[in-house]
Amino acid sequence: MSNSKIVIIGAGLSGSLLAIRLAQRGFLVELHEKRSDMRKVSMSAGRSINLALSDRGINALRLIGMDEFMLDEAIPMTGRMVHGLDGSLMLQPYSGRADEYINSISRGGLNIGLLDKAESYENITIYFDSECINADLDREICQFKKPDGSIVDVAGDLFVGTDGAGSAIRQSYFNQSARLRFSFSQQYLSAGYKELHIPPTENGGFKIEKNALHIWPRGGFMMIGLPNLDGSFTMTLFTDFEGEYGFNAIKTEEDVENYFTKYFPDAYALMPDLKRDYFINPASSLGTIKCYPWQFNGKFLLLGDAAHAVVPFYGQGMNCSFEDCVVFDQCIDQFGDDWQKVLPAVQELRKINADAIADLAVGNYTEMRDLVADPVFIKKRKLETKLEQMYPDYFSKYSMVTFRADLSYSYAQSRGDKQNEVLMKICSQTDDVDSLDTEKIMEMIRQL
Ligand SMILES: Cc1cc2nc3c(=O)[nH]c(=O)nc-3n(C[C@H](O)[C@H](O)[C@H](O)COP(=O)(O)OP(=O)(O)OC[C@H]3O[C@@H](n4cnc5c(N)ncnc54)[C@H](O)[C@@H]3O)c2cc1C
Incomplete structure (x- = not known):
């Protein structure tokens, strides 16, 4: 379609998907990722191990021809299985229609699938261990730090920052806030999250209902569990850092045992490694990032979490980031590679919706934690x-x-x-x- 060279910063979920779509359109794409190739090194425990994939995300995967491939690796979850304190179970379907369900998918598996596909395009070059440290808005370049410590300037016709919640591109905007009239807000919840684990049965089966998102609402705090293909469940405890139910109140193995036998007795019985996992896995914070503008001069654009990190309670952060890529693609349909028109259009179409899902996600914490019971x-x-x-x-x-x-x-x-x-x-x-x-x-x- 064009000889435009597009530099994408961050080969996470949205960066990899966007690279594929732009390559399919015939653009020359450079994809820079600060981490090493996740297919070659084992990644340290990081952000959620599995994710809920739903229609907006599936739509984007369909656009690049990967929806069926990815859904083959996913587990349908038809509703919330609510676990009462007394061990009672209640399935609340997500919808009255049988074909409406969400899918539990491995974050690593999804990213690897996208990277494999990206690598199959001759017009995509992926650079791992390539950390963007600055977007020079005047010289219209990005600077990358390489493993040997050298700094490399990279030029392009368009730069897209899909470098996640801690975006370096966004930081470069921030550094010139007054000039760009760049507004930025970051609001933390008092709650954070910690990942835990229910292993499979001895013969690889599921210890609790496979096709549900499990939830233990406790009014003020909660635990959820999403199934993995190997029969295990990734459990996430969401609670405040401070206070009676907070992470900081749990200091010893005995505290872990008391806390879980008191509030999550049925789950506790299924988590043999809980005491070890609890102290190995970090308690991470949760916040919402809003900013504006996302684009600068028809040359630089923020997408995905870099533009709008949301809390995970609607299961939409990735789905929304994927939908950004679909809208970007639609704007190319409309304006071709006239980036001066494409970028403002993407920004206007997405900002209002990113703000909406950010607020919906905060509201859903209350619903999941308290209202489902x-x-x-x-x-x-x-x-x-x-x-x-x-x-x-x-x-x-x-x-x-x-x-x-x-x-x-x-x-x-x-x-x-x-x-x-x-x-x-x-x-x-x-x-x-x-x-x-x-x-x-x-x-x-x-x-x-
Ligand atoms: C606990 C939790 C549960 C979640 N559950 C869900 C869910 O169920 N459903 C859902 O839709 N969403 C969920 N999300 C949100 C989802 O993880 C994010 O919205 C999604 O990962 C955003 O994709 P992204 O590509 O924008 O950013 P990321 O996936 O974070 O990718 C950013 C990439 O950029 C790289 N990078 C960072 N800085 C640089 C740099 N300076 N230079 C080069 N590369 C860089 C990173 O290494 C990374 O590979 C959840 C999030 C959390 C924290």
Whole structure:
């Protein structure tokens, strides 16, 4: 299509996917990754081991022809399996429609699959151990530090920073904040997360329901578990750092045992290595990053977590980052390689939606931690599932965010909030959801 040379910084999830798409369009792509090639070295324990992949992400994988390949490696999760303190189990389906579910997929497997595919294109060159240390906005170059300590200047027609939440490209914008009128905010939650593990059974089976996202809501804190192909579950404890339930209150193996036998007794029985894992794995912080502008001069662009890191409670960070790439691709359809037009268009289309999913994700922490065990909320989910089963035009807020890639996040947010208000009110006034007049409810919903 063009001889434009595009330099992508960060060969994580969105950078690798974007590189593939741009190569498919015929651009010359350089992909720089600060870490060593993950296919050759074992990575240290880092960010989540598995992720929930849903329709927006699948859409992007479809764009590069990798959706089926990736879904073959994923485990469908049809609902939340809520674990009560008394060991009770309750499956809350994600949707009333059988074909709407999310997928647990290995982060490493997904990244490796994308890197393998990227490497198969002659017009992509991947540089590992190549850390961007500066975007020189005036000279229109990026500077990379190589393993021998040398600094290399790289020129290009376009630079895309997909270098994650700690983006060096974003930092370069920040360093010139006044000139760029660059706004930046980073808001931490008081909670953080720690990854733990349920191993498979002796013959490689699953110790708890395979096709669900397991959740132990405890009001103020929670644990979740996502299945892996080998029969294990990656567990994540989300709790405050401080306070009675906080990470800092757990100092000894005895504390771990007391905490888990008190709050997560059924899970504790399935986690033989818990005491070791607990002290090896770090407790990491969680925050939302918003910034603007994302683009500079039609030459530099931030995408993915570099532009909008969100907390993980809607399972949308990667899905949103992948969707950025789809929108970027659509803007190339519209403007070709006229980057002066493409970049502002991407920014305008995505910023409002990135802000929406950031706020939705913070709100969903409360829902997962507290509401999934709340009686009115449980009735509301039951009613929504019924409406989704009966009416093709009803979609809950969760369904719009997760299964309707044709609707924007900001639309899903505003419509979903209005629907929730109506349904929560109805459910707070009845004990018998089954006897509600669904026709009347749908009339109210349609008029929103
Ligand atoms: C606990 C947790 C659970 C999550 N669960 C989900 C989920 O279920 N579903 C979901 O959709 N999302 C989830 N996310 C969010 C998801 O991980 C991110 O949104 C996604 O990884 C963003 O992709 P990215 O490509 O923008 O950034 P990253 O995946 O972070 O990739 C950035 C890449 O850039 C490289 N890099 C960094 N700095 C430089 C530099 N200076 N020079 C060169 N390279 C650099 C990094 O090494 C990395 O390879 C979760 C996040 C966390 C923390």
